[in-house]
Amino acid sequence: MPEFHSLKVKEIVKETNDTVSVSFQVPEDLKEAYAFTPGQYLTLKLTINNEEQRRSYSICSSSAEDITVAVKRVENGLVSSYLNEVLKENDEMEVMTPEGNFTLETDQAKKRKFVGFAAGSGITPIMSMIKELSMDETETVFTLFYSNKMESDVIFKHQLDKLAGDNLKINYIYTRQKLNNPLLEGRIDKSKATELIKADLSCLNADAFYLCGPEEMIFNVKSALEEFGVLNTKIKFELFTTPVLMAEKPKQQEADENFDGEALVTVIYDDEEIDFNLNKDGDTILDAAMDNDVDVPFSCKGAVCCTCKAKVTEGKVTMDANYALSDQEVEDGYVLACQSHPASAKVTLDFD
Numbered sequence: 001m002p003e004f005h006s007l008k009v010k011e012i013v014k015e016t017n018d019t020v021s022v023s024f025q026v027p028e029d030l031k032e033a034y035a036f037t038p039g040q041y042l043t044l045k046l047t048i049n050n051e052e053q054r055r056s057y058s059i060c061s062s063s064a065e066d067i068t069v070a071v072k073r074v075e076n077g078l079v080s081s082y083l084n085e086v087l088k089e090n091d092e093m094e095v096m097t098p099e100g101n102f103t104l105e106t107d108q109a110k111k112r113k114f115v116g117f118a119a120g121s122g123i124t125p126i127m128s129m130i131k132e133l134s135m136d137e138t139e140t141v142f143t144l145f146y147s148n149k150m151e152s153d154v155i156f157k158h159q160l161d162k163l164a165g166d167n168l169k170i171n172y173i174y175t176r177q178k179l180n181n182p183l184l185e186g187r188i189d190k191s192k193a194t195e196l197i198k199a200d201l202s203c204l205n206a207d208a209f210y211l212c213g214p215e216e217m218i219f220n221v222k223s224a225l226e227e228f229g230v231l232n233t234k235i236k237f238e239l240f241t242t243p244v245l246m247a248e249k250p251k252q253q254e255a256d257e258n259f260d261g262e263a264l265v266t267v268i269y270d271d272e273e274i275d276f277n278l279n280k281d282g283d284t285i286l287d288a289a290m291d292n293d294v295d296v297p298f299s300c301k302g303a304v305c306c307t308c309k310a311k312v313t314e315g316k317v318t319m320d321a322n323y324a325l326s327d328q329e330v331e332d333g334y335v336l337a338c339q340s341h342p343a344s345a346k347v348t349l350d351f352d
Helices: 078-085 120-134 157-163 190-198 201-205 215-227 285-291 327-331
Strands: 004-016 019-025 041-048 051-058 068-072 092-096 113-119 141-148 168-174 208-212 235-238 262-269 272-279 309-314 317-319 334-336 340-342 346-350
Touching: 019 078, 041 068, 041 078, 051 068, 051 078, 051 120, 068 078, 068 120, 113 120, 113 215, 120 141, 120 157, 120 168, 120 208, 157 168, 190 201, 190 215, 208 215, 215 235, 262 285, 262 309, 272 285, 272 340, 285 340, 317 334, 327 334
Parallel strands: 113 141, 113 208, 141 168, 208 235, 262 346
Antiparallel strands: 004 019, 004 092, 019 068, 041 051, 041 092, 262 272, 309 334, 309 346, 317 340
């Protein structure tokens, strides 16, 4: 069950003009709670201008390092600006234990092969994967296609160059910088993704493909890979913002035939049960639970992260959107509380 703890900021490193990495000091008694699988994220809780703010940032460190996130300053971004410009070393912050399904395959039984497509700050979860694999004594190979405006915008370039070799093949792609190779110039649209794959068809034998960055890039690369015959189960992606291009009705249960719209909802969190009435067309179960003073976990409220994941143990629930849970998780009864509405007269949602 995800929970917040107060952690001290151990180190802040300026990675580029608009990006910092923030490392946290985890006390010995919390080491196990903050153990993570590369690709997961941390949710930070801050108070800015007397208002609580929550944001999720991908972990960019390996398991052998201090747990670290990278934050790129977004124009008019309240939290990203604070973390880049105001936060100081030794400050304390509420940090949720690691969450996320965009994770590195962990089968150590064979030589593995992975391909990553990243743009901008989309490198952060993939960087964690690359660092973890660099400690692996097997012959795992990771091929990275990493897009930025210019070389000066490349987050972790020094670290990536140092790790590059037989086990890490890096292709830097620039949208506003001319190179001698047209293949490595311009945005990664579907045509560019197709060209990049054709230039190294061995990529298609990868065990998994990791895509992280703007939705449009993810959509284009995913489409190109599917046209090459790559199984959808091998294509894994992480969205940082609520999508538009991929918007579709999530797989879920249908409402009970006799359900009139008013439900008795029971929320279980931290071994406590809270009951309240909720209409199917009213607030989400997450918002209703918060209105009833339940401190349930959440972050994005946009169906992108899975911080508010809970299991339906009684009744039925429908979701407005889902970009974080796998089909198997949905089949197993998990939902995103921030998108969920009752679809039966009695609903029980268990966060524990």
